[in-house]
Amino acid sequence: MKAFTYERARTPAEAAAAVARTPGAKFIAGGTNLLDLMKLQIETPRHLIDVNGLKLDEIEKTPDGGLRIGALVRNTDLAADARVRNDYAVLSRALLAGASGQLRNKATTAGNLLQRTRCPYFYDTAQPCNKRQPGSGCSAIGGVSRQLAVIGSSDACIATHPSDMAVAMRVLDAKVETVRADGQARRIPIADFHRLPGTTPHIETALMPGELITAVTLPKPVGGFHTYRKVRDRASYAFALVSVAAIVQRDGRGRAAFGGVAHRPWRVEAAEAAMPGGAKALADQVFAGAKPTHENAFKLTLAERTLAGALAEARA
Amino acid sequence: MKFDTPAATNPIDQLKVVGQPADRIEGPLKATGTAPYAYERHDAAPNAAYGYVVVSTIARGRIRSLDASRARRAPGVLAVITAETAGPLDKGQYNTVRLLGGPEIQHYHQALGVVVAETWEQARAAAALVQVQYQEAPGRYDLAKLKNAAAVAPPGFGGPPDTARGDFDGAFASAPVKLDATYSTPGHAHAMMEPHATVAAWNGDQLTVWTSNQMIDWSRGDLAKTLKIPKEKVRLVSPFIGGGFGGKLWVRAEAVLAALGAKAVNRPVKVALTRPVMFNNTTHRPATIQRVRIGATPDGKITAIGHESWQADQEGGSSDPHVNQTRLLYAGANRMTRTRLAKGDLPEANAMRAPGEASGMMALEIAMDEMAEKLGLDPVDFRIRNDTQVDPEKPHRPFSQRQFVQCLRQGADHFGWSARNPRPGQTRDGRWLVGLGVAAAFRGAPVQTSAARVRLEAGGLLVVETDMTDIGTGSYTIIAQTAAETMGVPLHHVRVRLGDSDFPVSAGSGGQWGAASSTSGVYAACMKLREQVAGKFGFDPGQTAFQDGQVRSGGKAFPLAQAAGLVAEDAIEFGKLGEQQELSTFGAHFVEAAVDPYTAEIRVRRMLSVCAAGRILNPKSARSQVIGAMVMGVGAALMEDLVVDKRRGFFVNHDLAGYEVPVHADIPHQEVIFLDEVDPAASPLKAKGVGELGICGAAAAVANAVYNATGVRVRDYPVTLDKLLAGMPQVA
Ligand SMILES: Cc1cc2nc3c(=O)[nH]c(=O)nc-3n(C[C@H](O)[C@H](O)[C@H](O)COP(=O)(O)OP(=O)(O)OC[C@H]3O[C@@H](n4cnc5c(N)ncnc54)[C@H](O)[C@@H]3O)c2cc1C
Numbered sequence A: 001m002k003a004f005t006y007e008r009a010r011t012p013a014e015a016a017a018a019v020a021r022t023p024g025a026k027f028i029a030g031g032t033n034l035l036d037l038m039k040l041q042i043e044t045p046r047h048l049i050d051v052n053g054l055k056l057d058e059i060e061k062t063p064d065g066g067l068r069i070g071a072l073v074r075n076t077d078l079a080a081d082a083r084v085r086n087d088y089a090v091l092s093r094a095l096l097a098g099a100s101g102q103l104r105n106k107a108t109t110a111g112n113l114l115q116r117t118r119c120p121y122f123y124d125t126a127q128p129c130n131k132r133q134p135g136s137g138c139s140a141i142g143g144v145s146r147q148l149a150v151i152g153s154s155d156a157c158i159a160t161h162p163s164d165m166a167v168a169m170r171v172l173d174a175k176v177e178t179v180r181a182d183g184q185a186r187r188i189p190i191a192d193f194h195r196l197p198g199t200t201p202h203i204e205t206a207l208m209p210g211e212l213i214t215a216v217t218l219p220k221p222v223g224g225f226h227t228y229r230k231v232r233d234r235a236s237y238a239f240a241l242v243s244v245a246a247i248v249q250r251d252g253r254g255r256a257a258f259g260g261v262a263h264r265p266w267r268v269e270a271a272e273a274a275m276p277g278g279a280k281a282l283a284d285q286v287f288a289g290a291k292p293t294h295e296n297a298f299k300l301t302l303a304e305r306t307l308a309g310a311l312a313e314a315r316a
Numbered sequence B: 001m002k003f004d005t006p007a008a009t010n011p012i013d014q015l016k017v018v019g020q021p022a023d024r025i026e027g028p029l030k031a032t033g034t035a036p037y038a039y040e041r042h043d044a045a046p047n048a049a050y051g052y053v054v055v056s057t058i059a060r061g062r063i064r065s066l067d068a069s070r071a072r073r074a075p076g077v078l079a080v081i082t083a084e085t086a087g088p089l090d091k092g093q094y095n096t097v098r099l100l101g102g103p104e105i106q107h108y109h110q111a112l113g114v115v116v117a118e119t120w121e122q123a124r125a126a127a128a129l130v131q132v133q134y135q136e137a138p139g140r141y142d143l144a145k146l147k148n149a150a151a152v153a154p155p156g157f158g159g160p161p162d163t164a165r166g167d168f169d170g171a172f173a174s175a176p177v178k179l180d181a182t183y184s185t186p187g188h189a190h191a192m193m194e195p196h197a198t199v200a201a202w203n204g205d206q207l208t209v210w211t212s213n214q215m216i217d218w219s220r221g222d223l224a225k226t227l228k229i230p231k232e233k234v235r236l237v238s239p240f241i242g243g244g245f246g247g248k249l250w251v252r253a254e255a256v257l258a259a260l261g262a263k264a265v266n267r268p269v270k271v272a273l274t275r276p277v278m279f280n281n282t283t284h285r286p287a288t289i290q291r292v293r294i295g296a297t298p299d300g301k302i303t304a305i306g307h308e309s310w311q312a313d314q315e316g317g318s319s320d321p322h323v324n325q326t327r328l329l330y331a332g333a334n335r336m337t338r339t340r341l342a343k344g345d346l347p348e349a350n351a352m353r354a355p356g357e358a359s360g361m362m363a364l365e366i367a368m369d370e371m372a373e374k375l376g377l378d379p380v381d382f383r384i385r386n387d388t389q390v391d392p393e394k395p396h397r398p399f400s401q402r403q404f405v406q407c408l409r410q411g412a413d414h415f416g417w418s419a420r421n422p423r424p425g426q427t428r429d430g431r432w433l434v435g436l437g438v439a440a441a442f443r444g445a446p447v448q449t450s451a452a453r454v455r456l457e458a459g460g461l462l463v464v465e466t467d468m469t470d471i472g473t474g475s476y477t478i479i480a481q482t483a484a485e486t487m488g489v490p491l492h493h494v495r496v497r498l499g500d501s502d503f504p505v506s507a508g509s510g511g512q513w514g515a516a517s518s519t520s521g522v523y524a525a526c527m528k529l530r531e532q533v534a535g536k537f538g539f540d541p542g543q544t545a546f547q548d549g550q551v552r553s554g555g556k557a558f559p560l561a562q563a564a565g566l567v568a569e570d571a572i573e574f575g576k577l578g579e580q581q582e583l584s585t586f587g588a589h590f591v592e593a594a595v596d597p598y599t600a601e602i603r604v605r606r607m608l609s610v611c612a613a614g615r616i617l618n619p620k621s622a623r624s625q626v627i628g629a630m631v632m633g634v635g636a637a638l639m640e641d642l643v644v645d646k647r648r649g650f651f652v653n654h655d656l657a658g659y660e661v662p663v664h665a666d667i668p669h670q671e672v673i674f675l676d677e678v679d680p681a682a683s684p685l686k687a688k689g690v691g692e693l694g695i696c697g698a699a700a701a702v703a704n705a706v707y708n709a710t711g712v713r714v715r716d717y718p719v720t721l722d723k724l725l726a727g728m729p730q731v732a
């Protein structure tokens, strides 16, 4: 860890302005990801702006019947919220499938969206990694890649986004509300929020430098059967090999997003018309053009079968 | 005390204290956070400075330049020590590679130095400023490729590398039913909770280290040898150990660097390895490739059995004895075992809980399952048909006790084995595919010389001192029970002091020998004390009873407390009983596993181990040993895997997020049954160890249950879902 300075922001606009003003500054929320990365010197902010006091920890109804989730709402509170459990159960389930009780008590909605990859080479600062050190190369390509992406990857990076919550947010068509350093607010559809690695895997989201997430909004409930299926090598406390967030209506139509397969939650809306035709019909389209490594090709089969399990659960 | 004839009736047989499920006597300290672990010995070594280890970031090659000047100037830094500045160092007898690397680099994360600073954060920040330029050299990291160049392993603690009896090749070739299968097991990390940690302080030329170590005397000697100082100048203290599993049998880099750091800054220095460094810096259980061949008659009598293993290790290393269980477990006139060792450049391979036995049984016990199926026999029955009461390689050697068949039978009854469908992939419980698996548990019962000192203090308090360690196993408690039983006092009248090289040299904790050996040493010392006490009261020791705090003979009685001040020291030395007979522990593992037909996720549902392991000194701590080992077996079966980057030569998943071990949700109901057994040939207490028995075979029982559930046979551990998917049922 490198020495850093620290301040507490009082308003969102002030926080955004402070980060933009100070080179090498970062926000800190629950700290469950950022502090780990700082200890390993993967992140080396020189200044931290604590956003925990911004009073962004409310969950409220929106005028159009949706929900507005403050950026600082803890994962535990979000998962337990009655409105979330009733109307957006996929989100509640995804949250509870992630990390541990202790971590979820600290982890925030914004921090969860912004958590960084779990590629093992990203974590070993002695190894080349384009995401950690742009231009240094990608150790995972040709190396150990069982956990990594099967689609949407590039020659520069094959990492996945590890969040469970974000996969549910994707299937729910969430929007990310932000405020920029100049005080401008905007809403970014979740589909545009996380980027594919391309040639710049170190740029992971659509956020501008200093841009602060203030909330995530959910449109009004879409009903249907909600499920989140997370598959991993042990029963708990591990990141997904593959996960599926699915909402299935009575007539068999629905939506599905996949986790553990790409640099962002993976959803192909155009393929969803195939859902009544079964998991294979949908997965074939969702994963068209996949480029797995020899170690993780199984994820394609697994994704399809996990979806099949989810659809069977919906039918039952 | 010499132990060269089987134990007769002795004070232990009263079983007033021994054999009772006493709570751990040090338990409250651990449960309240007041047991002082090495890194917390501020009481013993106040004002310690902090060391942070600098490690190599290449696997093989040389240092071209190492520039520590920026680190030396960093805030709070007191010293930076590297191979260049450390002065001449030797290598420990038990270490294969040097603990301080440079200029030659032998493996990834080999220690290259230590930065000592006022605070841990300062030391860590400064360590990142040390600039090292390397000259990389190619290395050998892929066992599958090295296998063909492997040589006969040097004889190690497992005896000769190769054995043969009868005509294996001929018998196997002509066997009516045969199996020839190859298995692989990956490297495993000890991944104990407490990292390697040491506080070192010098007083003149006298070094004291408060550390976390399983083998006080070995490590005292090796630390002295490494530092090139006399053994008498080193004191090693390790009363509490947060798990070791064989990873702390040796001196490791942090102890050497703490000692060097403390010397350099003339003040105590503490060093702990950080978790991400432990996996490549320290030792690990080596990966193996194993070929098992079994030939049998149609009625299931084994006529030929062969087991070959391949592993790799650094130059000068030895092989784990992976094939040794096959030498003894099943009958068969024609047999062969071979142990092959290749030279490789991954970090040093070394002992981990049941070294050799655990990996060997992972292969052998799947092979037995496969063979039973070929024969159309129940796997319990197949094993029973091939039981032997003598060493099959040396039929003149009987087993001192062998209740293997009883373990299998009782376990099968208790577990509901008869409900198993021999046709795999057929049984459902709701959505889940369900299967049952069985495997043998089998581990030798080695013993080692072990000494202790007992002292009667005022008020009748009995103090036991020995350098034996308690690595979470219950040594404190069984030693107290032994002393209490022998001297006829209640358990709370005994104080046990362990893990200090000032105390008499014990067997230490390793190889499942600790419990039987160390309690025997304590028994020997207590018997000597009894003689002294009897003498003091003018009694004939042979005619004196020690009971309820009283010493009685010929109608006279004195309180034992009246003998306060007496001290006795003795060692147990084991004769040739273990050569004339085979001393071993046995068991049978039963597992029920369920597999999700969509995703192939595996969930272990029930586990049972039935064990026959001599007198059980404390059923509570023994059970803890066995269930802990079963958990490790689940880990080995389903997830534990040191994943090698074969280009760069290191274990990639070097933290506890990447190296998965079972979590609570993975571990179902576990049951352990100990059969009644006393083994007079094993020790004066008629006891053997159980610390490693429970891991032997456990992983194979899980793998066999998964096979029974799915019909997919996985021979390459860990049995992960990706290896099952292709054989799973069609889903829509
Ligand atoms: C052991 C372990 C296991 C885990 N397992 C899982 C798992 O299974 N599934 C899963 O999904 N996650 C898992 N996680 C990750 C966990 O969900 C994240 O660490 C957590 O959600 C991050 O939230 P935080 O508030 O602590 O973020 P922080 O660590 O505080 O911040 C993370 C990033 O977000 C930025 N940031 C924070 N708030 C804002 C804001 N309002 N606006 C802009 N930027 C902001 C920070 O600058 C930082 O870059 C695990 C974590 C650990 C340590």
Ligand code: SF4
Pocket (backbone or CB within 6 Å): A117, A119, A120, A121, A122, A128, A129, A130, A131, A132, A137, A138, A139, A140, A141, A148, A156, A157, A158, A159, A201
């Ligand atoms: S996959 Fe991405 S994160 Fe992993 S090593 Fe390559 S560039 Fe780095």
